[in-house]
Amino acid sequence: MNESFPAVRRRTFLLAGAALTVAGSGVAEPASAGPAGGKxxxxxxxxxxxxxxIPLLDAAGPFFLDRQAAFPEATPHDWDLARGIDPGAFGPGETWQLDFRCYAIRGPRGRLTLVDTGxxxxxxPAGGWAPxxxxxxxxxxxxxxxxxxxDAVVxxxxxxxxxxxxxxLDGTPMFPNARYVVQRSEVAALPDGDAALAYVVEPLRATGQLDEVDGGVRLATAPGRSGGSIRVIPTPGHTPGHQSVVVEHGREQVIVTGDVLVxxxxxxxxxxxxxxxxxxxxARRxxxxxxxxxxxxxxxxxTAHLRQPWTEVVPEPR
Structure with a gap:
């Protein structure tokens, strides 16, 4: 992505329901049920x-802050437009309902990448506030x-x-054969005593599975005309070393955004x-x-936290 930050006008994006035509897949497809005999x-x-x-819903429930407290700059008009895009996020009163979603990416020859682990x-550590x-x-x-x-957990x-x-809970990696890809700057920014250090960083370092990367990295490439690739890109702001995952082929792409938007x-x-x-x-830039x-x-x-996994980006009419 380039380094210019042009202004983005409002009302540029539409939610794509599961049956709508979208880039890259034509329509929603059933994911493979796995190997023969799988369930x-x-x-x-x-x-x-x-x-x-493939979206994987880990949990769902209300956030511990009302939506206006979480997004204090949002106007009533912003909320009206947002309700049209993701109505399920609006609970009673000012409550904010959200999903906690991970994604699996299945590639050729059975290669598997998981983005986030819920x-x-x-x-x-999330148990104090998440469902x-x-x-x-x-x-x-x-x-x-x-x-x-x-093969990889991003x-x-x-x-x-x-x-x-x-x-x-005992520190044993849940994905024993995977490398866990995280930006080096994300780990470096953790303060002493942060829950992530003891819970995930130190155990993965001990097993040699923590893969700290710097900047954009290509994780996988598929050969041939029907190929494509997976890469991570830095998307800082939500945290210092936040990254997103781009799955692309030609001009088609799916971006697993993490918390670039919540x-x-x-x-x-x-x-x-x-x-x-x-x-x-x-984060705004x-x-x-x-x-x-x-x-x-x-x-x-x-997206990780909208109530539906897919959001199609469409240009404004000229």
Whole structure:
């Protein structure tokens, strides 16, 4: 992505329902049930080339802050527009309902990448505020995915609701054959005593599975005309080393956004800051850049916290 930050006008984005035509897949596809004899069930997915992106819902529930407290700059008009995009996020009164979602990316030759690992079990660091236990292990089973077959786990950032199932409560990696990809700057920015250090960073360092990277990195490439690739890109602001995952083929792409945006109000007005962004100005610039450039290509956003997994980015009429 380039380094210019053009202004993004409001009302540029529309929510793509599961049956609507979207970039990269034509329509929602059932994910593969896995190997012969597996017990997977159909899961709505999106594709870019040879890569299939599968949403995995770990948990859902109300946030501990009302939406106006979480997004203090949002106007009544912003909320009206956001309700049209993601009505399920609006609970009684000012409550904010959200999902906690991970994504699996299935590539050629059975290659598997997991993006984020959710809130985790009871007793995980997210348990003080998020709806634990999460159900990622059973969701993987429903999608026909054995944790031992996962080659890479990308942690978009080291907040509790994104690394919860990375390890068990005893520190044993849940994905024993995977490298866990995180930006070096994300780890370096953790303060002493941060829950992520003891819960996930130190155990993964001990097993040699923590893969600290610097900047954009290509994780996988599929050969041939139906190929495509997976890469991580820095998307800082929500945290210092936040990263997103781009799955692309030609002009088609699916972007797993992490927490670049956490509510539809940040789609209708990307300038609206979230209370828990480490650097609101950097987060705003990142969001504007990502969404503006997404308009240039046929892009589907795969979001962590909106009530539906897929958001199609469409250009405004000229």
């Amino acid at each position: 997977g069930r159909p899961v709505a997915s999106r594709s870019a080339g040879a890569f299939k992106v 809130v985790g079990p009871d007793g995980s 634990t236990p999460g159900r990622l292990p059973s969701e993987l089973g429903h999608a026909g995915i054995d944790p031992a077959d996962v 942690l978009t950032h080291l907040h509790e609701d994104h690394f919860g199932w990375s390890v068990g 509510h539809a109000v940040q789609l209708v007005d990307p300038g609206v800051a979230y209370r828990y962004e480490a650097d609101p100005d950097a 990142t969001r504007q850049r990502l969404l503006t450039e997404a308009r240039v290509r046929r892009t589907v956003l795969a």
